Amino acid sequence: MSTTDTDAFPLHASSARRPLVPAPRRPGPGEQDPGEDLLRQFKALDRGDPRAAELHERVVAFYAPLMKRIARRYAGRGEPVEDLSQTAMVGLCKAIRGFDPERGMPFLGYLMPTATGEVKRYFRDHAWAMRVPRSAQENRIRLRHTQQEMTQELGRAPDGEELGRRLGMTPAQVDEARQVSDLYRALSLDAPDNPDSDGEECSSLEERMGQEDHHLDLVVDREALKPALARLPERERDILMLRYFHDHTQAEIAERLGYSQMHISRLLRSTLEQLREDLGLETAA
Template structure:
């Protein structure tokens, strides 16, 4: 049987005495009276939630947002706490609120979604690196040293180190270090080459053109690759321009129909 005195013991002198309120909260049925008492209990413990949020300041998130997350964790703690188990509320609420804040960082502060295992590796590698920083002067801890301290494999340490550099995304417009002309990652990205469509079309008709009679292949080559006019082609081959026009039109129609049939 838990010692009843433990239920009233508080870790901080300024912690509110809400033991009686919690006992009444458990006994009350859902309704306005219970909601009002619940609100008063949450309000009484908000300073503790704010104090816990302050421990995570300067980590890339505003203190106001952290306080809101901590308040959410506090509400969850109030709703789940059962004074009949004999434990002080603060001993239950502190890990609940802290866990909510850490979950917020894990789920919302990464620019890209990263698997939870990689996030945990990042945290363990970072902690081990900070612990080793004071013992290895003048250099950074090696992968092996971090692996030994964090009790991880060297492959896991390398994964965690990569995640350390990947918490935020680099803008494509950000100037790269050492560049004197404002060169950015966006400058290295390729773009669609309009000539690719021409390559695709040529490959599609290449075999079909090879199957044409020699005179028709010659006419097409002179017109589309030699950039000759129909009158010059007619003069060189000794036929009429009208005949050249009919041959070109007939060949193009045949090639188009054959290619479209191949892709259907």
């Protein structure tokens, strides 16, 4: 729980000896919420009053079971229930601090959206493996709920166009929402590919993904070749461009430049030997 929300009225060890307060329920018509009655007494006291800390403790203890139920509602989404419970308790402390009895609103009507919003904000800010726009997160939730509803209605999984019509989204937006779902929880590269294997040695994802890129070795060669090409006469550069980049035959190059094919062959051979020498490579025998 955040210290900024609880330092004003910390929970004391003496509260553990106090009898457990029953979980709050929504009061019926004409009934007074016992927790709200304690809260109104707390709000009527000055901060320096020695009774204020004890009343604050009692209000927190009264509504703590409700905060645990809110946390369990969001369980199973990849976050520990204990963390969600603590987050809901932060929302409770904020609601206690911000509640104004003079406005006439019941405290439960103010507490529930405050605590629930705090838990949702926790998921938005901390649970995602990558930061994504809030609109994309909301579309992901809408997509998941709509997909479940349409699967029950149709007896099969809906396609992208059907989901888009129901949600008022384009197929591209539906695809984006599906891709966002993959960003919620990252997969560790050290995770075994078969964690259920019984004593068998299994490889990690890191060992099975990717491969050596042989084109990286050519980057150094290309960079070293640039100054060597720049030193060639323009005619030799043109011949190399036509032969190796435009895939012309020696006969086509000879006809285009007005030379014999034999002369083009000699120029190519001498130019390549010069490039090998500039790069420190062995010349062809």
